[in-house]
Amino acid sequence: MPLTADEPGAPCWLSLAARDLDAAEEFYGAVLGWTFRRGPLGQGFSVGERDGVPVGGIGEVAVRMGVPVAWTAYFAVADADAAVARIRERGGTVGVGPVAFPPRGRAALATDLEGAAFGVWEGRISSRWRLGEHHAPAWLELHTRNAFDAALFYGGVLQWVDGNADRFEVAYEDEQVVLRTHGEAVARLNSGPVEAASAQPQLRPRWLVHFRVPDLERATTAVLDRGGALIPEADQGWPTAGARCVSVRDPQGGLFTLDASPEAEG
Numbered sequence: 001m002p003l004t005a006d007e008p009g010a011p012c013w014l015s016l017a018a019r020d021l022d023a024a025e026e027f028y029g030a031v032l033g034w035t036f037r038r039g040p041l042g043q044g045f046s047v048g049e050r051d052g053v054p055v056g057g058i059g060e061v062a063v064r065m066g067v068p069v070a071w072t073a074y075f076a077v078a079d080a081d082a083a084v085a086r087i088r089e090r091g092g093t094v095g096v097g098p099v100a101f102p103p104r105g106r107a108a109l110a111t112d113l114e115g116a117a118f119g120v121w122e123g124r125i126s127s128r129w130r131l132g133e134h135h136a137p138a139w140l141e142l143h144t145r146n147a148f149d150a151a152l153f154y155g156g157v158l159q160w161v162d163g164n165a166d167r168f169e170v171a172y173e174d175e176q177v178v179l180r181t182h183g184e185a186v187a188r189l190n191s192g193p194v195e196a197a198s199a200q201p202q203l204r205p206r207w208l209v210h211f212r213v214p215d216l217e218r219a220t221t222a223v224l225d226r227g228g229a230l231i232p233e234a235d236q237g238w239p240t241a242g243a244r245c246v247s248v249r250d251p252q253g254g255l256f257t258l259d260a261s262p263e264a265e266g
Contacts (some may be wrong), residue, residue, distance in 0.1 A: 007125075008076050008078040009168060011140055012074050012075060013121060014073055015058070016059070016069070017072070018069055024060075024252065025058065026226070027251060028048055030225070030226050031219050031222045031258075032048070032211055032213060034055065036048055036049070044059060044061065045059045050137050068201075069253040069254045072117055073119065074107065077121065080107065080108055080120055083120045087157050092157065094108055095109045104124055106121070106122045112144075112205070113150070114205035115204065131187075132184040137211060138209060139186055139187065139188075141187065141188045141190060141207070141210060142190065145191065145205065148177065168181055176189060176190050211256055212261045216246065223248045223250075223258075226251065228248055228249055228250050229248065231248060231249060
């Protein structure tokens with residue numbers, strides 16, 4: 001697999017902390033049409049691919065590490081130690097790391113000012129992996145109390161505007177802060193009614209992972225058939241009126257959103 005680390009600051013990977021790897025593979029294979037191969041980190045990790053292209057990883061780590069089942073977005077950094085220092089300087093919290101994952105690189109897990117979890121990764125990444133709102137298999141959306149404060153935090157931590165004007169654009173559009181890399185929107189930061197202490201994970205500040213599917217109705221049916229659940233719009237704390245998307249929970253508790261592909265909408 002060709003690998004690169006020439007995009008510091010950009011989203012670089014999606015990872016699910018699961019309790020049962022085999023069960024997670026069965027669910028996401030049925031819902032998203034992924035195939036799986038065990039990754040370089042051992043038999044407890046696998047890489048989900050769509051049409052031979054890597055989309056996200058699944059690790060059977062939630063039980064032994066005492067972490068909740070959740071999808072985490074990782075951002076590439078040139079130096080994990082420096083990124084961790086910037087997180088702390090700006091009021092974020094570092095929960096894990098940096099931890100070495102030989103021979104690929106080093107990672108750290110953190111939370112931002114409002115408690116939304118994210119990761120940073122120093123090292124090699126797949127040059128075939130893509131994120132974006134148009135034809136890529138996934139994109140990101142931050143639900144937070146104040147998108148402008150969040151943009152300042154992440155912009156400082158990930159250095160979106162420090163000499164990277166040719167690669168990053170941060171703009172205010174339709175009451176959202178939008179991050180673009182090479183002209184492609186890869187993440188949206190939205191202000192809204194979130195509660196860090198909410199008993200419902202979907203109402204807490206978080207990075208929401210959107211997975212694009214060619215047939216939204218079929219994927220939604222597969223969620224239910226495989227033991228997952230749909231999250232009613234009234235319980236999301238976020239309006240989705242008019243959007244061709246469905247927020248769901250996998251059988252182990254991981255939250256994500258299904259989006260209809262542009263081809264399906266056309």
